[in-house]
Amino acid sequence: xxxxxxxxxxxxxxxxxxxxxxxxxxxxxxxxxxxxxxxxxxxxxxxxxxxxxxxxxxxxxxxxxxxxxxxxxxxx
Amino acid sequence: xxxxxxxxxxxxxxxxxxxxxxxxxxxxxxxxxxxxxxxxxxxxxxxxxxxxxxxxxxxxxxxxxxxxxxxxxxxxxxxxxxxxxxxxxxxxxxxxxxxxxxxxxxxxxxxxxxxxxxxxxxxxxxxxxxxxxxxxxxxxxxxxxxxxxxxxxxxxxxxxxxxxxxxxxxxxxxxxxxxxxxxxxxxxxxxxxxxxxxxxxxxxxxxxxxxxxxxxxxxxxxxxxxxxxxxxxxxxxxxxxxxxxxxxxxxxxxxxxxxxxxxxxxxxxxxxxxxxxxxxxxxxxxxxxxxxxxxxxxxxxxxxxxxxxxxxxxxxxxxxxxxxxxxxxxxxxxxxxxxxxxxxxxxxxxxx
Numbered sequence: 001x002x003x004x005x006x007x008x009x010x011x012x013x014x015x016x017x018x019x020x021x022x023x024x025x026x027x028x029x030x031x032x033x034x035x036x037x038x039x040x041x042x043x044x045x046x047x048x049x050x051x052x053x054x055x056x057x058x059x060x061x062x063x064x065x066x067x068x069x070x071x072x073x074x075x076x
Numbered sequence: 077x078x079x080x081x082x083x084x085x086x087x088x089x090x091x092x093x094x095x096x097x098x099x100x101x102x103x104x105x106x107x108x109x110x111x112x113x114x115x116x117x118x119x120x121x122x123x124x125x126x127x128x129x130x131x132x133x134x135x136x137x138x139x140x141x142x143x144x145x146x147x148x149x150x151x152x153x154x155x156x157x158x159x160x161x162x163x164x165x166x167x168x169x170x171x172x173x174x175x176x177x178x179x180x181x182x183x184x185x186x187x188x189x190x191x192x193x194x195x196x197x198x199x200x201x202x203x204x205x206x207x208x209x210x211x212x213x214x215x216x217x218x219x220x221x222x223x224x225x226x227x228x229x230x231x232x233x234x235x236x237x238x239x240x241x242x243x244x245x246x247x248x249x250x251x252x253x254x255x256x257x258x259x260x261x262x263x264x265x266x267x268x269x270x271x272x273x274x275x276x277x278x279x280x281x282x283x284x285x286x287x288x289x290x291x292x293x294x295x296x297x298x299x300x301x302x303x304x305x306x307x308x309x310x311x312x313x314x315x316x317x318x319x320x321x322x323x324x325x326x327x328x329x330x331x332x333x334x335x336x337x338x339x340x341x342x343x344x345x346x347x348x349x350x351x352x353x354x355x356x357x358x359x360x361x362x363x364x365x366x367x368x369x370x371x372x373x374x375x376x377x378x379x380x381x382x383x384x385x386x387x388x389x390x391x392x393x394x395x396x397x398x399x400x401x402x403x404x405x406x407x408x409x410x411x412x413x414x415x416x417x418x419x420x421x422x423x424x425x426x427x428x
Binding site: 001019020021022024025031059060061062063065066074075076 | 126127129130131132133134136138349351352353354355396397398399
């Protein structure tokens with residue numbers, strides 16, 4: 001399985017960034033709804049859309065997919 | 077050369093080798109709990125556990141495990157290791173579960189029908205929906221006794237009794253009054269099988285047209301047969317789905333359910349690492365995890381709550397936790413003895 005994004009669907013809400021448990025362990029401030037302080041996280045919103053930075057860190061728990069309101073991020 | 081064949085049916089599959097004897101490994105995805113024990117015990121690394129978190133939570137169209145039929149030697153170890161019946165291994169059509177030479181877990185779940193009162197608590201609690209309780213309730217008319225009669229000459233067909241009757245025992249045949257028949261109803265009747273002699277109609281009737289008496293307190297022991305109040309039923313546990321988690325035993329109010337688990341162990345959750353993603357809550361086949369609710373606003377509760385009473389120490393939660401916040405230790409594995417040293421070693425290797 002691989003983490004995939006479709007930027008055309010993304011509203012840039014950042015819910016996936018905040019919900020991702022791996023992101024939170026890398027940059028704890030994202031759990032409070034802040035932007036990540038480092039590009040070490042799996043994904044971040046950049047220029048209004050989601051972008052994958054370190055997809056290899058993904059453990060495929062499916063949390064981002066469950067919370068994304070527009071099916072812009074998923075595991076396939 | 078003899079080679080293995082793999083037959084895939086939706087998410088299930090069979091790996092077969094036909095030589096002098098037919099050896100077959102059959103996988104049922106619906107039953108698989110994602111514990112990964114098969115992957116651990118496979119001596120030839122033919123099994124790979126999938127991304128079970130995503131598979132379970134996003135209903136992905138992917139099997140929870142993958143068996144490489146070219147590596148598989150059809151030894152049956154994965155089937156013996158599987159704590160549920162997701163992997164069934166047969167030799168010439170006979171399951172190795174019926175063969176004494178192969179070890180198997182000592183685990184069971186039973187409901188004693190003699191003790192069971194068919195309350196259905198276990199059916200509701202079972203996290204795998206493996207329990208079916210069929211029950212036959214007594215006739216309500218056999219549990220009450222009394223007399224009721226409506227004086228149709230006094231009755232003004234107001235319909236109050238019909239509206240108030242909690243047992244829907246009174247029916248009034250309403251009609252539009254006409255000049256030739258200036259009444260609002262043609263008839264009113266009480267169904268004696270439905271009436272529970274609560275006397276609400278009698279008390280509510282504005283013209284005292286209802287004569288009713290309840291005999292249950294004074295003459296109940298003469299009028300009623302206790303055998304008529306008996307609730308009959310039967311219980312059924314689907315062995316395929318049951319994971320021996322013990323919910324039924326814990327919730328049963330009359331100790332009718334008995335569960336023997338195959339493993340003993342310990343689960344540790346690092347509340348600091350936990351980021352409440354809920355993967356463990358979703359994957360656990362035993363509903364061990366839940367999110368605690370604060371009793372009052374401002375109260376800080378644990379991020380995730382666990383009750384090991386229901387835990388089978390399968391390790392699925394540890395597999396799925398994205399931040400390594402869960403550790404599952406298996407301290408004891410209960411299985412039938414085997415003469416084979418390598419099989420014994422495998423079973424012992426499940427202890428961590």
